[in-house]
Amino acid sequence: MATAGRKSVLFVCLGNICRSPIAEAVFMKMATDAGVIDKWRIDSAATSTYEIGSSPDHRGQACMKRHDVPMSHVARQVTREDFMNFEYILCMDENNLSELNRKAKLVKGYKAKIELLGSYDPEKQRIIKDPYYGSDEDFEKVYDQCVRCCKAFLEVNS
Ligand SMILES: N#Cc1ccccc1-c1cc(NCCCN2CCCCC2)c2ccccc2n1
Secondary structure (H helix, E strand, O other), X not given: OOOOOOEEEEEEEOOOOXXXXXXXXXXXXXXXXOXXXXXXXXXXXEXXXXXXXXXXXXXXXXXXXXXXXXXXXXXXXXXXXXXXXXXXXXXXXXXXXXXXXXXXXXXXXXXXEEEEHHHHOOOOOOOOOOOOOOOHHHHXXXXXXXXXXXHHHHHHOO
16 A cells, blocks of 8 residues: 555554554544545554553453444554654553653654653643553543543644
């Protein structure tokens, strides 16, 4: 598929099995429903190596089924090329942000804008907390935050 001229966003969290695949799937559905999916390159990745090759967490999969949002992803770690190829890298918490900024500094001439996804939240909840040791309710909160933030991010980029 043609990639030139498309806008691009990479969603990132610690393990790429909980928060960032949900954000990726929510944004993909929103861009599809808005008829602009062909204008976007969308992906997600991890700062860590914890879950490389894993499917999304089963609690996240159940959450997305409840909301009728398709989600399919295989966890991967962020690469040097990601910092060159993605216009936006949107992450979930301060640990992700500092890890990404540390990694980006090692990549000469990188172009990515590295931001908190939560910085787009109209309800101003800047941090999307790691639900790994949490409950279904915590995954619902992640979903709700991703919906608010992805909607606002799509609007300012349309
Ligand atoms: N670390 C932390 C941490 C701290 C606070 C809250 C959540 C987590 C936490 C822990 C995870 N895996 C368990 C530990 C993994 N091992 C840690 C030592 C190296 C070998 C791997 C996660 C896995 C996937 C997605 C998010 C995760 N988040």
